[in-house]
Amino acid sequence: MNDVLSLREMSRALAGGEISSVELTQDHLARITQADSRLNSFITLTEEEAMTQAAAADILRSKGDVRPTLGLPIAHKDIFCTEGVLTTAGSKMLDNFIAPYDATVVTKMADAGMVCVGKTNMDEFAMGSSNENSYFGPVSNPWDVDRVPGGSSGGSAAAVAAGLVAGATGTDTGGSIRQPAALCGITGLKPTYGRVSRFGMIAFASSLDQAGPMTRSAEDAALMLSVMAGFDPKDSTSANRNDTWLTDILNNGIADLERPLVIGLPDQYYENSSNQLSIETARKELEKLGHRFKSVSLPHTDAAIPVYYVLASAEASTNLSRYDGVRYGHRCENPTSLQDLYERSREEGFGDEVKRRILTGTYTLSVGYFDAYYLKAQKIRRLIARDFDRAFGEVDLLLTPTSPTPAFQKGQLTDDPVAMYQQDLYTVPTSLAGLPAMSLPCGFSQDLPMGMQLIAPAFREDLALGLAAQFQRQTDWHLKRPGEIN
Amino acid sequence: MSWEAVIGLEIHVQLATKSKIFSGASTAYGASPNAQACNIDLGLPGVLPVLNEKAVEMAVRFGLAIGAQINLYSIFDRKNYFYADLPKGYQISQFETPIVGAGSITITPETGSPRTVGITRAHLEEDAGKSIHDLYSGQTAIDLNRTGTPLLEVVSEPDMRTAQEASAYFRQIHTLARYIGICDGNLAEGSMRCDANVSVRPSGQTEFGERTEIKNINSFRFVEQAIEHEIARQIDVLESGGQIHRETRLYDPDKDETRSMRSKELSNDYRYFPDPDLMPLTISEAFVANVRETLPELPDARCQRYRDDLGLPADDAESISSDIDRANYFDQAVNGGAGAKQAANWLMGELSAYLNRYGTSIADSPVTPEQLAQLIQRIEDGTLSSKTAKTLFDALWKAGAEDGDEAQVDALIDSLNLAQVSDDGALTQIIEELIAANPKQFEELRGGKDKMLGFFVGQVMKATQGKANPQQVNDIIRSKL
Numbered sequence: 027m028n029d030v031l032s033l034r035e036m037s038r039a040l041a042g043g044e045i046s047s048v049e050l051t052q053d054h055l056a057r058i059t060q061a062d063s064r065l066n067s068f069i070t071l072t073e074e075e076a077m078t079q080a081a082a083a084d085i086l087r088s089k090g091d092v093r094p095t096l097g098l099p100i101a102h103k104d105i106f107c108t109e110g111v112l113t114t115a116g117s118k119m120l121d122n123f124i125a126p127y128d129a130t131v132v133t134k135m136a137d138a139g140m141v142c143v144g145k146t147n148m149d150e151f152a153m154g155s156s157n158e159n160s161y162f163g164p165v166s167n168p169w170d171v172d173r174v175p176g177g178s179s180g181g182s183a184a185a186v187a188a189g190l191v192a193g194a195t196g197t198d199t200g201g202s203i204r205q206p207a208a209l210c211g212i213t214g215l216k217p218t219y220g221r222v223s224r225f226g227m228i229a230f231a232s233s234l235d236q237a238g239p240m241t242r243s244a245e246d247a248a249l250m251l252s253v254m255a256g257f258d259p260k261d262s263t264s265a266n267r268n269d270t271w272l273t274d275i276l277n278n279g280i281a282d283l284e285r286p287l288v289i290g291l292p293d294q295y296y297e298n299s300s301n302q303l304s305i306e307t308a309r310k311e312l313e314k315l316g317h318r319f320k321s322v323s324l325p326h327t328d329a330a331i332p333v334y335y336v337l338a339s340a341e342a343s344t345n346l347s348r349y350d351g352v353r354y355g356h357r358c359e360n361p362t363s364l365q366d367l368y369e370r371s372r373e374e375g376f377g378d379e380v381k382r383r384i385l386t387g388t389y390t391l392s393v394g395y396f397d398a399y400y401l402k403a404q405k406i407r408r409l410i411a412r413d414f415d416r417a418f419g420e421v422d423l424l425l426t427p428t429s430p431t432p433a434f435q436k437g438q439l440t441d442d443p444v445a446m447y448q449q450d451l452y453t454v455p456t457s458l459a460g461l462p463a464m465s466l467p468c469g470f471s472q473d474l475p476m477g478m479q480l481i482a483p484a485f486r487e488d489l490a491l492g493l494a495a496q497f498q499r500q501t502d503w504h505l506k507r508p509g510e511i512n
Numbered sequence: 513m514s515w516e517a518v519i520g521l522e523i524h525v526q527l528a529t530k531s532k533i534f535s536g537a538s539t540a541y542g543a544s545p546n547a548q549a550c551n552i553d554l555g556l557p558g559v560l561p562v563l564n565e566k567a568v569e570m571a572v573r574f575g576l577a578i579g580a581q582i583n584l585y586s587i588f589d590r591k592n593y594f595y596a597d598l599p600k601g602y603q604i605s606q607f608e609t610p611i612v613g614a615g616s617i618t619i620t621p622e623t624g625s626p627r628t629v630g631i632t633r634a635h636l637e638e639d640a641g642k643s644i645h646d647l648y649s650g651q652t653a654i655d656l657n658r659t660g661t662p663l664l665e666v667v668s669e670p671d672m673r674t675a676q677e678a679s680a681y682f683r684q685i686h687t688l689a690r691y692i693g694i695c696d697g698n699l700a701e702g703s704m705r706c707d708a709n710v711s712v713r714p715s716g717q718t719e720f721g722e723r724t725e726i727k728n729i730n731s732f733r734f735v736e737q738a739i740e741h742e743i744a745r746q747i748d749v750l751e752s753g754g755q756i757h758r759e760t761r762l763y764d765p766d767k768d769e770t771r772s773m774r775s776k777e778l779s780n781d782y783r784y785f786p787d788p789d790l791m792p793l794t795i796s797e798a799f800v801a802n803v804r805e806t807l808p809e810l811p812d813a814r815c816q817r818y819r820d821d822l823g824l825p826a827d828d829a830e831s832i833s834s835d836i837d838r839a840n841y842f843d844q845a846v847n848g849g850a851g852a853k854q855a856a857n858w859l860m861g862e863l864s865a866y867l868n869r870y871g872t873s874i875a876d877s878p879v880t881p882e883q884l885a886q887l888i889q890r891i892e893d894g895t896l897s898s899k900t901a902k903t904l905f906d907a908l909w910k911a912g913a914e915d916g917d918e919a920q921v922d923a924l925i926d927s928l929n930l931a932q933v934s935d936d937g938a939l940t941q942i943i944e945e946l947i948a949a950n951p952k953q954f955e956e957l958r959g960g961k962d963k964m965l966g967f968f969v970g971q972v973m974k975a976t977q978g979k980a981n982p983q984q985v986n987d988i989i990r991s992k993l
Binding site: 120 | 560561562563599601654784
């Protein structure tokens with residue numbers, strides 16, 4: 027089977043009349059049907075809806091619609107509500123939930139003419155770093171099927187890495203786009219908090235959750251971002267901004283950087299990473315391109331993981347209260363009382379990691395513990411954000427490893443939640459600060475892809491994308507394919 | 513030993529917005545179950561709240577009306593607890609930082625003198641749905657139409673000492689809320705409900721006794737009865753050597769008693785924390801100033817104006833000013849040229865009687881205040897007698913109610929031939945004829961039998977079909993003696 031094209035390549039092929047959206051979509055569906063039994067990257071395939079959307083796109087094109095996104099097949103993480111389609115968030119709790127409405131992201135991409143071929147697998151309610159917490163089974167890493175793809179957007183990452191789709195949506199609360207992107211050798215962007223609407227995206231931790239693109243290149247990530255981004259009156263936390271570069275990117279691709287950048291290397295991110303070597307190689311490439319490097323300090327980095335797990339769990343514990351067996355979702359058999367209905371529906375419907383976080387969050391919000399945990403964590407969160415503010419007074423972007431290790435073996439960390447949480451070491455601080463960050467391939471370790479992370483000031487995704495595009499024009503890490511799949 | 517009660521009320525005022533506080537669904541009362549619960553109200557996965565600005569405006573109106581501090585920065589929190597009619601598993605409310613700070617109102621209990629009741633705070637929150645336990649045997653039905661209806665919870669200081677004061681306070685908040693247009697005031701539909709915190713202490717003691725909370729009282733009468741009962745119960749317990757326990761009690765109006773619902777020790781830890789789906793609410797000074805400009809004249813100020821400027825008796829002033837529609841009607845009648853005292857009499861007399869009889873609200877009165885003003889002017893200028901005025905009022909009412917026409921007052925007086933015969937010559941002629949026809953009676957009158965005056969006046973009225981000016985008739989007869 028031919029290697030899948032990138033979104034931009036498909037866009038050009040569609041524009042040139044070389045292929046129709048219907049053909050492209052059929053091709054995608056066939057590829058998924060053939061390859062996904064090994065990967066388990068999809069929970070639901072939406073063949074019928076996809077073919078309808080593709081046919082509609084072809085009709086629009088025949089009537090002169092030349093939008094670059096028209097007719098491009100993509101996949102949505104199964105955390106986005108899709109009207110009339112099963113929407114599970116990777117949980118037994120929602121294994122019967124047909125969403126009655128579309129998430130704003132879903133609407134925007136459909137309105138742009140994009141074709142959704144299916145819903146991708148994920149850690150339950152986006153809680154996890156290995157995709158082993160899915161009720162629908164673990165996802166395999168296309169580079170080594172015995173290894174995890176990372177999480178929680180592991181299904182999207184694996185599907186893109188395996189060439190089943192060229193682009194998929196992901197969501198990132200503490201690293202759930204960037205870490206799987208790194209572990210699967212793809213490009214993933216977590217935009218600034220507020221850049222993309224959260225309406226219709228099933229909430230894990232509201233003050234941290236942010237949707238973003240997972241693709242094979244910065245150019246494709248930019249294309250998807252330009253469609254996903256934008257103020258949404260249905261989301262009170264979405265940012266009302268008018269960044270014209272977003273439309274420029276859609277029509278013309280990523281603009282060249284106006285000048286060489288000063289790139290910060292935060293000391294605290296280079297202490298324990300097994301990723302030093304690939305970052306060092308990437309750094310040399312970037313130097314060749316004229317960029318300068320500078321050491322910076324983000325002194326509160328150590329506190330980020332505990333702060334994150336206090337705050338994210340606190341928010342999750344109440345965000346997940348609505349799953350009570352009363353109105354929708356899993357309900358236990360023959361409840362004997364309201365209390366029994368709650369207890370058994372939730373006991374049966376939630377997996378261990380979700381329960382762990384609900385318990386933690388309930389505890390930290392309780393009278394007597396609230397000040398010591400929740401309020402203290404909020405204070406440290408502000409200090410972490412200030413660290414970044416200071417750093418961005420000196421540098422344009424930050425370069426760090428995305429994850430401490432390459433993809434690990436399935437089952438390797440499942441019994442050690444704290445070790446699992448350490449996967450988020452380099453991604454969580456930016457989430458707490460609400461900053462945009464992207465991961466892109468920068469080398470291999472033991473034949474497994476490694477990712478580097480670019481962190482930008484708030485709402486400066488253009489800087490990270492600009493540098494990433496320039497880097498990807500010089501290097502071919504992002505073009506490498508997992509051999510055993512193709 | 514004599515005892516003193518200490519009472520504070522928490523009143524939930526349902527704000528009269530068209531849509532809900534965090535969704536676009538309608539708040540109209542009486543729709544079929546769950547017809548007005550949208551995806552957001554249902555707490556579906558992925559939905560988010562968006563604050564209704566109208567609710568904010570109404571909260572500010574209330575704050576200004578009680579002279580309270582308006583907090584330009586306030587925070588919405590989640591109050592977490594599980595209940596079948598609470599779809600998200602939490603209620604969005606304001607905990608530590610409410611939109612309205614401390615203010616006060618003046619109450620006038622039926623017995624006792626006016627006093628000021630402090631209001632600690634008022635905050636915005638969403639209502640829950642309804643659980644209906646008696647519709648299906650062994651099952652509970654859930655109606656989420658009410659879910660997300662905006663509420664302003666008004667928390668008083670423990671400033672009241674009798675059940676009558678508490679009831680007067682509840683009434684005053686009700687009056688005020690209707691006045692400033694933030695609540696339809698319909699108690700039967702649950703538009704205003706209150707919880708009462710009640711404790712007793714020996715008279716003269718400054719510390720408060722342990723209190724109980726009586727939940728969900730929805731009428732002025734029940735507030736008084738429930739508190740009355742609870743005070744008596746607590747005194748009984750204390751006098752027989754027992755102790756009051758902090759608990760929530762429910763008032764049963766059928767049995768006129770309160771009973772324990774749950775003790776506070778077992779109550780929920782609500783795990784309040786700021787709702788991360790909503791930004792802190794910031795409002796500008798300009799917004800507050802705009803709201804201030806649209807505030808109507810408030811009941812206290814109005815009552816005082818009626819007494820001091822218009823010379824109404826205190827009772828009348830109080831009664832008319834306590835309802836904004838009545839007060840507006842009155843003001844329009846007075847502006848239309850009616851004397852204040854006459855306008856008040858008609859409003860509380862004939863008009864009230866007709867409104868009651870036909871079950872019409874004053875805002876929908878078929879007789880407009882302008883018509884009433886003209887009618888009163890025609891009494892004052894002697895065109896109408898009190899009797900013909902009533903006939904005219906009835907005709908105006910019917911014309912307005914049946915035809916929807918606003919009849920011309922003077923035209924109607926003519927067409928119904930209601931004008932008093934005030935013409936001296938015509939009356940003198942009638943009286944002279946009557947004297948001639950009834951010489952015996954006239955002699956008796958002349959002899960000092962004053963009762964006979966009534967006979968002659970009656971005869972004149974009969975001859976004129978009630979249109980003679982009684983005073984004039986009297987004068988003419990006396991001039992013949």
